[in-house]
Amino acid sequence: MADFLQNCLDGIATGAAYALLALGFTLIFGVLRRLNLSYGPSIMAGVFAGTALYMGFNAGLAEIAIATVIGAVVVGAYIERLCFWAIRKDMAVASMVSSFVIWMQIEEAVTLLFPDRTYAFPGILADAVVEFGPFFLRASSLAMLAIAAIAVLGLLALIYRTHFGLAVRAVSENPEAARVAGVNTGLVTFLAFACASALGGLAGFLIAAGDQQITPLFGLWATFKGLIAMMLGGMGSIPGAVLGGLLLGVVEANALWYLGVETRDLVAYMLLFVVLTFRPGGLMGQAALMARRAAESRV
Amino acid sequence: MDFYFGMAQLIGVHTLLGLSAYVVLLTGQVSMAQAGFFAIGAYLAGMLTVLAGWHIIPAMLLAAVASALVATVVGFPALRVKGLMLVVATLAFGEAVRIFWFNFDYQIAKGNIQVGPLGGEGFKQIRYFPENGWSTADVALFIWAWVIAAMVALWWMDRSRVGSVLRAVGEDELAAQSVGINLTAVKVSAMGIGGFIAGLGGAIYAHYTTHIEHLNFGVVLATFAIAYPILGGLSSVIGVLIAVIFIQGFLVEVLRFMGDWRNLLFGALIVLAMNVRPDGLFDARAMRTLRRLFGTRDA
Amino acid sequence: MLEVAGLVTNYGMIEALKGVDISAAEGRITCVLGPNGAGKTTLLMTIAGLLRPRRGSVTFEGRDITGASSTTVVRQGLALVPENRLVFPDMTVRENLVAGAYTRLASERGEAMADLDRMLERFPVLQARVNANAGTLSGGEQQMLAVARALMTKPRCLLMDEPSLGLAPLIVAEVFNIIRELNEAGTTILLVEQNAHMALTVAHHFFLLDQGRVAFDGDPGTMAEDEVIQRAYLGSAGG
Numbered sequence: 001m002a003d004f005l006q007n008c009l010d011g012i013a014t015g016a017a018y019a020l021l022a023l024g025f026t027l028i029f030g031v032l033r034r035l036n037l038s039y040g041p042s043i044m045a046g047v048f049a050g051t052a053l054y055m056g057f058n059a060g061l062a063e064i065a066i067a068t069v070i071g072a073v074v075v076g077a078y079i080e081r082l083c084f085w086a087i088r089k090d091m092a093v094a095s096m097v098s099s100f101v102i103w104m105q106i107e108e109a110v111t112l113l114f115p116d117r118t119y120a121f122p123g124i125l126a127d128a129v130v131e132f133g134p135f136f137l138r139a140s141s142l143a144m145l146a147i148a149a150i151a152v153l154g155l156l157a158l159i160y161r162t163h164f165g166l167a168v169r170a171v172s173e174n175p176e177a178a179r180v181a182g183v184n185t186g187l188v189t190f191l192a193f194a195c196a197s198a199l200g201g202l203a204g205f206l207i208a209a210g211d212q213q214i215t216p217l218f219g220l221w222a223t224f225k226g227l228i229a230m231m232l233g234g235m236g237s238i239p240g241a242v243l244g245g246l247l248l249g250v251v252e253a254n255a256l257w258y259l260g261v262e263t264r265d266l267v268a269y270m271l272l273f274v275v276l277t278f279r280p281g282g283l284m285g286q287a288a289l290m291a292r293r294a295a296e297s298r299v
Numbered sequence: 300m301d302f303y304f305g306m307a308q309l310i311g312v313h314t315l316l317g318l319s320a321y322v323v324l325l326t327g328q329v330s331m332a333q334a335g336f337f338a339i340g341a342y343l344a345g346m347l348t349v350l351a352g353w354h355i356i357p358a359m360l361l362a363a364v365a366s367a368l369v370a371t372v373v374g375f376p377a378l379r380v381k382g383l384m385l386v387v388a389t390l391a392f393g394e395a396v397r398i399f400w401f402n403f404d405y406q407i408a409k410g411n412i413q414v415g416p417l418g419g420e421g422f423k424q425i426r427y428f429p430e431n432g433w434s435t436a437d438v439a440l441f442i443w444a445w446v447i448a449a450m451v452a453l454w455w456m457d458r459s460r461v462g463s464v465l466r467a468v469g470e471d472e473l474a475a476q477s478v479g480i481n482l483t484a485v486k487v488s489a490m491g492i493g494g495f496i497a498g499l500g501g502a503i504y505a506h507y508t509t510h511i512e513h514l515n516f517g518v519v520l521a522t523f524a525i526a527y528p529i530l531g532g533l534s535s536v537i538g539v540l541i542a543v544i545f546i547q548g549f550l551v552e553v554l555r556f557m558g559d560w561r562n563l564l565f566g567a568l569i570v571l572a573m574n575v576r577p578d579g580l581f582d583a584r585a586m587r588t589l590r591r592l593f594g595t596r597d598a
Numbered sequence: 599m600l601e602v603a604g605l606v607t608n609y610g611m612i613e614a615l616k617g618v619d620i621s622a623a624e625g626r627i628t629c630v631l632g633p634n635g636a637g638k639t640t641l642l643m644t645i646a647g648l649l650r651p652r653r654g655s656v657t658f659e660g661r662d663i664t665g666a667s668s669t670t671v672v673r674q675g676l677a678l679v680p681e682n683r684l685v686f687p688d689m690t691v692r693e694n695l696v697a698g699a700y701t702r703l704a705s706e707r708g709e710a711m712a713d714l715d716r717m718l719e720r721f722p723v724l725q726a727r728v729n730a731n732a733g734t735l736s737g738g739e740q741q742m743l744a745v746a747r748a749l750m751t752k753p754r755c756l757l758m759d760e761p762s763l764g765l766a767p768l769i770v771a772e773v774f775n776i777i778r779e780l781n782e783a784g785t786t787i788l789l790v791e792q793n794a795h796m797a798l799t800v801a802h803h804f805f806l807l808d809q810g811r812v813a814f815d816g817d818p819g820t821m822a823e824d825e826v827i828q829r830a831y832l833g834s835a836g837g
Contacts (some may be wrong), residue, residue, distance in 0.1 A: 018535070030384070033383075034383075035383050035386060035387070037522075062469075072499065073405055092382075092383070093525065093529055094529060095531060096329075096386065096525075096528045097522055097525060098821055100518065100522040101522070101526075104519065161455075163700070163703045163704070166693065166696060166697055166700070167697070169686070169688075169689060169693075169702060170686055170689070170697045170700070172684040172686060173688055173689060174685075174686055174687075176648070176680070176683055176684060177680065177684035177685065178685060178686075178697070179647075179648060179668040179669075180668065180672075180677075180678050180680050180684065180748075181645065181672070181697050181698050181701075181747060181751070182668065182669050182671075182672030182673065182677075182700055182701035182751055183669070183697070183700050184667070184669045196490045201302075220517075220518070224394065226392075227387050227390070231384065231387050231388075235383070235384060238685070259487075262398075262401070262402045263402075265394070265398050266395055266398050266399065266402075269391040269392070269394055269395035269398070270395065271385075271390060272388065272391045273391055273392060273395070274377065276379070276380050276384060276388045277376035277379060277380075280380045280384065
């Protein structure tokens with residue numbers, strides 16, 4: 001039991017980073033209704049920008065975090081223009097395939113610029129451990145949790161309290177009605193994409209700082225973790241993304257402890273498959289799905 | 300000459316993979332699990348010839364049937380989800396298959412060496428062709444016999460009532476249902492047929508490369524599988540072949556001189572192709588023109 | 599006030615408008631009638647900047663707005679109440695109205711918020727459900743919301759696409775009352791309708807659209823109402 005609780009504690013810290021990735025996917029999916037497979041690689045590119053700054057100039061943590069976020073946003077903008085803005089809205093699969101091809105491109109570019117397998121990344125408060133009675137948590141995990149929580153609250157404020165957030169929600173709910181109301185949907189989509197990339201960049205920074213190293217494979221990893229967390233919670237639901245991320249973190253931490261490292265990812269994929277089979281809308285999406293159906297039948 | 304036979308082998312195997320995605324795509328389902336079925340076919344057929352000493356043809360058929368069964372089983376739960384959720388669910392399944400082989404060890408002694416799949420090391424020494432004295436040309440002919448058989452079968456199916464039923468489901472599920480088409484049966488059989496063809500492709504692939512490992516069957520392959528029928532325009536099996544030749548024969552080879560930078564341009568060119576011809580290199584209109592040129596009347 | 603000349607627009611692969619000339623005079627209610635598939639909705643969507651015309655021009659208050667983006671069109675003072683209402687279902691009634699004022703939020707936020715209060719006063723049904731999600735409103739309430747949302751852009755000309763579609767007769771009468779009142783308060787209205795009978799009771803001028811072309815135009819009374827209705831439903835086949 002104590003093991004289980006300790007695993008959950010560790011899992012929640014990792015899950016906070018997954019939640020940020022899932023939120024980024026949710027934001028992109030909301031405004032585009034299309035899948036961006038290159039989301040992870042754009043974050044990976046950002047993290048490498050941070051590494052370059054660290055290795056080349058021995059920059060401080062704040063500068064590295066900013067470089068990571070900017071790098072992710074720049075690459076994200078490139079993806080948005082090429083794979084989503086330029087391709088017709090009804091060609092969702094063409095967009096997805098394009099985004100994947102761009103993934104290969106980004107990975108190739110990063111591997112050419114950074115030929116080694118792994119690179120060092122500075123940690124946050126690397127070795128300290130905080131104890132809570134019988135349980136303990138690395139100080140870096142605690143920092144990760146705190147920063148992720150602030151980012152989530154910031155995003156919620158942006159989406160529910162600002163005009164820009166109103167426009168993002170309008171475009172997500174009904175792009176045509178948003179255009180009728182005079183919302184510049186192209187610009188809003190682009191900016192939402194940039195926000196998602198910034199969020200991803202922050203998540204990438206936190207994860208890389210936790211691991212204190214980075215490889216080009218991080219792109220694949222981030223895409224999969226973010227996608228699974230988003231789908232677990234329910235497509236397009238902001239609280240769902242947070243819940244899905246935390247759940248994924250907790251399940252993985254326990255799978256790692258009880259079943260071993262090689263089954264950890266397998267368990268995550270199986271969890272997703274089971275959830276989608278029995279609750280196609282995801283954990284939080286189901287209610288929204290039902291409410292919308294009820295509303296549609298009323299009209 | 301061997302170079303051209305090698306190219307023909309590669310194109311043949313990828314055509315089978317593309318055809319497997321094509322069948323599923325006809326019913327409007329985007330499956331990213333084809334690489335997973337391909338992997339199952341590859342590993343099983345390899346184990347049958349190497350470990351059990353089977354002849355290649357029964358080994359291929361049994362492996363393909365096993366892939367088809369797995370695809371059918373995946374098809375049932377996948378029926379409950381649609382669109383992007385299906386994409387992610389099948390993507391997760393494909394990755395789960397890859398991780399399964401990554402962790403799968405089953406080796407026996409054969410003479411003085413150990414053979415069989417060995418987790419991350421892969422499955423080496425699938426030497427059925429060289430052991431039985433097949434030349435590169437023989438192998439290429441063998442592969443193309445299967446490819447042509449599959450293309451003819453699918454082409455015939457496309458023109459028959461079965462093809463119309465599959466396309467009806469792809470166009471409009473509700474309308475198809477209202478004229479009495481059993482959606483479950485159609486979608487699951489399409490998955491089954493797709494799984495069978497992918498399994499065949501994988502079985503051949505394992506034998507002509509003689510060495511397979513889990514990394515061969517990742518997201519890259521899954522995306523290629525979907526990209527072929529989409530670039531091919533979804534109008535006929537010929538489109539799939541043309542798309543494979545365009546990507547594997549033309550783009551990959553022509554860009555070889557670019558060396559390390561090849562993948563960067565490769566990505567950009569595919570995205571460009573998707574942008575310029577979102578309905579495929581050969582859409583319905585282009586196919587009509589082609590038919591006119593070759594004097595066959597429009598059906 | 600609004601002039602459309604030689605407008606040609608494709609809707610998908612079909613040429614839905616084949617050279618349409620219509621105009622809406624300031625302060626008046628102009629109706630476009632015609633059977634299904636005549637191109638009425640395409641016409642409004644092209645004017646509103648949702649579709650790009652292939653040829654022809656749209657001029658509003660002397661300014662050329664042909665092919666302008668919907669954002670530009672809204673800023674010029676032209677608002678569309680779309681067919682089937684198209685509200686934001688998971689946003690509250692208030693949020694829907696604020697979204698309607700989106701183009702004004704940056705420059706004249708205070709005034710926009712005052713308009714919001716006035717709009718809720720003007721539409722008591724919306725006031726009663728102001729914090730409910732728009733998706734839970736009835737069809738009639740959603741139509742009011744769509745009109746109110748369009749009014750939040752402070753338009754001088756309102757484009758209305760089939761406001762009576764799918765509504766009970768009593769509600770239809772209410773909607774047409776609102777149209778008349780809005781017009782009396784000074785808003786120019788271009789109304790597209792299937793319900794020719796109701797449309798003719800408010801119209802100052804009408805156009806008959808058939809297969810992408812204008813088949814007739816005149817004031818109500820220049821053609822027998824029976825014939826207008828027949829041609830509005832059946833097109834040239836009935837006339």
